[in-house]
Amino acid sequence: MAAPRRKSAPVTAEIPEEKQPVDLGLLDNLLGYRLRRAQLAVFQDFLVAMKGFELRPAQFSVLAIIAANPGLKQSRVSEALGINRANFVALLDELEQRKLARRAPAPGDRRSNALYLTPKGEGFLKDAYRHLVGQHEKRVEAVLGSADKQLLLGLLDKLTALA
Amino acid sequence: MAAPRRKSAPVTAEIPEEKQPVDLGLLDNLLGYRLRRAQLAVFQDFLVAMKGFELRPAQFSVLAIIAANPGLKQSRVSEALGINRANFVALLDELEQRKLARRAPAPGDRRSNALYLTPKGEGFLKDAYRHLVGQHEKRVEAVLGSADKQLLLGLLDKLTALA
């Protein structure tokens, strides 16, 4: 590769400027950054496992809360999940349109809705969760191990207490 | 799973439908859910610490990466942070308008921009980081402890490897 006689040779030597690994700098020690990257990775894996179910994490969480607390009022469900009640309306609307959950009159309070899963919703949630455990949580435990997962859950709880 | 029965005869004493603690149900064992709650709490605390700096997590991350890798190309910065290059444009625009970062011609590639912090940007980042360590990370370590933080960082990295 002798230099073909080219006029106006670039002043810089042609060092191909390879891919240096990019130093994270201050981010390396920032818990929030590392937490976010991990959370995005886990949600991504969740979505892959839920392909075919058309179920996003927030939707799953709503179904799970209703299943564990049938008849709970709408406001209490959204509050428990940290979802603003205004935004919760459309979320629940879709679950209701899909016949997975339903709003019922709350006994003793005509303002409130008591939320329940439909029979279809219960079966759907059970299937989704089985898929989740079989694929998603399986992959999680593959990289983490069961003991480390429990350890991690405990550490995360301490952080959640920050807010 | 429990059938959505009426609460006809509570086995416990006559608690008049007070605020039961809301059972997390399936969510209790779902790492993604717990991760998200922790991440939101930590980001919330970050935002509190950065009040007055008008600096969101993503903006901080951009400044930190540029500071640690001066002259890095725009595409490499966005890629390192997992930010889609189209969305990165406006993000960088704002940092440039605030005179914290600047686009410079990349030597040897007229398509690319080499990114640098301005002197103001370097001072700003240093101040922001000092505030962050003094307040945010301090609170984090208060609930977590230094050793547990390092432990947690290691566990999070394993999860990030999922994606």
Place this chain on the structure above:
DNA sequence: CATTTTTGTTATATAAGACAACAATACTGG
């Protein structure tokens, strides 16, 4: 009773993120 609070809802705004297209430039194989 009058007043205030709660509940579900709509409307609206912003931020984040994904995706497609495009012009300019760089790279590649012949």
Place this chain on the structure above:
DNA sequence: CCAGTATTGTTGTCTTATATAACAAAAATG
């Protein structure tokens, strides 16, 4: 060298997520 292809920064557009304000109906309060 050229023609086709790939990359870079950019704009435009969509979709989610999230926050706030306002409102009517109903409940709680005093």
